[in-house]
Amino acid sequence: MTEDTARVVQLFKDPPVSPPQHDPQHDPQTAPKAVPERVPPWVRAGRTVRSIVTHEHTRATARVVTRHGAYVVGGAGVLAKRTWDGRSAARYERMMRIAEAAGNGEEAKEWEERGRQFRAARHQRRMDLLTLPQRAAKAMVVGTVTATGGLLGVGTLLAIAEKDPSMVLAPIMGTIDAIRWAVVIVTLVWGPALWLAPWLGFLGLWNTGRRRGAAPNWALPARERAAGAPITPSIVVTALRDLGIAPLRASIKAMEDNGAGMLSPIVLAGCGVEVDITLPTGSSTAEVMARRRKLAENLNRHEHEVHLSVAPAARTVRAWIADSGALDEPIGPSPVVIDPDITADYTKGRAPWGVDLRGDAALISLYQRHMLITGLSNQGKTASLRALALWLAHDPSVVFWIGDLKGVGDWRMFTGIAEVLIEGPTDDHVIDVTEMAEDGVEEMNRRLLDSSGATFPPLVLIVDEAQVAYGCGAVGADKRPFGGAKATSRYFQAVKKIHDQGRAVNVTIWEGTQDPTNENLPKRSREGNHIRASLVLGTESQARMALGDNPINAGAAPHKLRQGLDKGTVVVAGDGVKLAPGQPAITIRTHYIDGDEATELATRIKARRAGIETRTRVDTNEAEQVDHLADIATVVGSEPRVRTKDVLARLAGRNPGAYGDWSFLDLKRALDEAGAGPYKSDGVMVVSRDRLLRALTNRDGEGSASADG
Incomplete structure (x- = not known):
């Protein structure tokens, strides 16, 4: 390469690029477009028809046409039945059969007599028709002659008065003119009346059917469908007939009264109605109760608005049917909240827990009764259990030991009310709750072995979220598990022992659990309770665990x-x-007491009780030295004098271990030693607050002097 060649300068930066080749297949402008798949005409027609049929306007139009057409047809049926009943003895025969089916012989005879009288009167009317033409002709002749004579008489009087003989025929001519004008008017009105008559009859049939509710439920307006129709015998019988039970349907069709004899009178029951249904032979109560949802839908109700149970009479189902939407309304506050002066009596009182389905107050006795309440999580279990405890706490003699294995503060307001309050979900808390239950067993045994015949203050142990205790895997130093459902479980054994003998000495236990299974709620534990309550559960098997087989077989359905x-x-x-x-x-709808209301109630309860120091765990060490005089002064409080009987009860509630077995002699000995002995006031032995304070002052003064010396 020469030097001149190397100095050649390129006049362009990049080498020339040849233009791209035109590809008609990949050119979007010239590429052939995809041909859409051809839809057959009948498919397009079917889609169009389906769209039209399912359109809301079409459905609304169909409902309107069906509803008003059903009104006309139903009205015609009602009028036809009325006409038939009015012209025949069918009504009397029907009522007579109903009375016979009900076993009311006197009423059946009465209807039979009425039917006989009706037939006799009808026969007489028919016999009178045979002579009707003769009597009508005779009456017509007599009437014509009488009328003509009367008109001539009037005309004669007019002629005399007017002095004009032509006036004699004036009344007759006036009558003829009146008849002529009447014919003219009738001729003019007859055509329109003849045209309007069918429409007026059609309107009358429509109105009759509308008032009787002849249209099907699905064709009614939305607001009427949602409201739910009133429960009548015909609605109940129709709902039973359409349950899909062939023998029942055949029996109802074969009954001469169309099934009305199956029903008792429908009575008001709270926010609904109640009726007993006596099933015909061949139909069982189990078949009807198994179709609760379908029966509710046939009655235009939701499933939870219909409750079925087995009545005492044989082959009888008792149905309670709520007013539509009534069970979704609140029931009002608890009497415990709104009555500041409410009191409780463990022995004879009943706790206002809520209202039953009839709307009546549901009162529950807690005297010497173990309790189990279970349900799914977050359904009101703790609130329902706590409501009972808040009522019972108004009785100062009741002692509470509480273990809350959830530990979020649901029971914290019982600080100062309960002697023991354990809160927390850990294994350590389960150990404390287990020891609390075992201490309850020891207290029970001490009372059982007491030979003095004394009445012991009630001791109520409450374990909320007990499934945590049954599921705990912690093991003690003796290799025995604290939790579990086996016979070696310390918690299970303690609960079982209290169930066996605790009620005899006023030691009871309440447990609250959730989502019960055989693992977290042993069979022996759940069956040892006197009161078993269940909120909503997921399955029927869980409902049987919670309540037992008999209630579920009889219609109880917490799983519904x-x-x-x-x-x-x-x-x-x-x-x-x-x-x-x-x-x-x-079924009880319990009063809900929220956290703020519960705290306010607890404050009110603490004001009525002597000061109680709540322990957060069970004291398993030896008992500390007890200051009897100070304890007596504490339970007396600010009252000038208190009966010795009440002082003993308060002492036992404050410290059952130290004072549970005290008698009057023990109390008198302790007071006499301090120089504050009891005395009589108004015929009863009392303890004086002034004497106690003086004795405490003297004792403290002596102690100070000894210390100074």
Whole structure:
């Protein structure tokens, strides 16, 4: 390469690029477009028809046409039935059969006599029709002659008065003119009246059907469908007929009264109605109760608005049917909250827990009764259990030991009320609760071995979230597990022992659990309770664990409650609550007491009780030296004098271990030693507050002098 060649300067930066080749297949402007798939005409027609049929306007139009057409047809049926009943003895025969089916012989005879009288009167009317032409002709002749004579008489009087002989025929001619004008008017009106008559009749049929509710429920306006129709015998019988039970349907069709004899009178029951249904032979109560949802839908109700149970009579189902939407209304505050002067009596009182489905107050006795309440999480279990404890705490003689294995403060307001309050979900808290239950067993045994015959103050142990204790895996130094469902479980054994003998000496235990299984709620533990209550549960098997087989077989259905909507609604089995004869369970909508109200109640309760120091764990060490005089002064409080009987009860409530077995002699000995002995006032022995304070002052003064010396 020469030097001149190397100095050649390029006049362009990049080498020339050849233009791209035109590809008609990849050019978006010239590329052939995709041909859409051809839809057959019948498919397009079907889609169009489906769109038209399912359109809301079409459905609304169909409902309107069906509704008003049903009104006309139903009205025609009603009028036809009325006409037939009015012209025949069918009504009397129907009522006679109903009375016979009900076993009311006197009423059946009365309807039979009425039917006989109706037939006799009808026969007489028909016999009178045979002579009707003769009597009508005779009446016509007599009427014509009488009318003519009367008109001539009037005309004669007019002729005399007017001195005009032509006036004799004036009344007759006037009558003829009136008849002529009447014919003219009728001729003019007859055409329009003949045209309007069918429409007026059509309107009358429509109005009759509308008032009788002849249209199907789905064709009614939305507001009427949602409201729910009143429950009538015909609605109940129709709902039973359409349950899908072939023998029942055939029996209802074969009944001459169309099934009306199956029903008892429908009575008002709270926010609904109640009726007993006596099933015909071949139909069982279990078949009807198994179709509760379908029966509710046939009655235009939701499933939770219909409650079925087995009545005491054979082959009889008792149905309670709520007014539509009534169970979603609040029931009002608890009497414990709104009555500042309310009191409680452990022995004879009943706690106002809520209202039953009839709207009556549901009162529950807690005297010497173990309790179990269970349900799914966050359905009101703790609030329902706490409401009972808050009422019972108004009795100062009741001692509470509480273990809250949730530990979020649901029971914290019982500080100063309960002697023991353990809060927390850990294994250490389970150990403390187990030791609390075992101390309850020791206290029970001490009372059982007491030979003095004294009446012991009530001791109530409450364990909330007990499934945590049953599921705890902690093991003690003796290799025995604290939790579990086996016979070696310390907590299970303590609960079992209290269930066996605790009530005899006023030691009871209440447990609250959630989502019960055989692992977290042993069979022996749940069956040892006198009161078993359940909120909403997920399955029927859980409901049987909670309440037992008999209540579920008889219609109790906590698993049919609505989770999240029926909070605080409990199904209660066992004693303690009044049940209807033959009913093993009752549904109660409990009063809800929120945290602020519970705290306010606790403050009120503490003012009525002597000061109680709440321990956060069970003291398993030896008892400390007890200052009897100071304890007596504490329980007397600010009252000038207190009966010795009340002082003993308060001392036992304050420290059962030290004072549970005290008698009057023990109290008198302690007071006499301090120079503050009891004395009589108004015929009863009392303890004086002034004497106690003087004795304490003298004792403290002597102690100070000794120390100075």
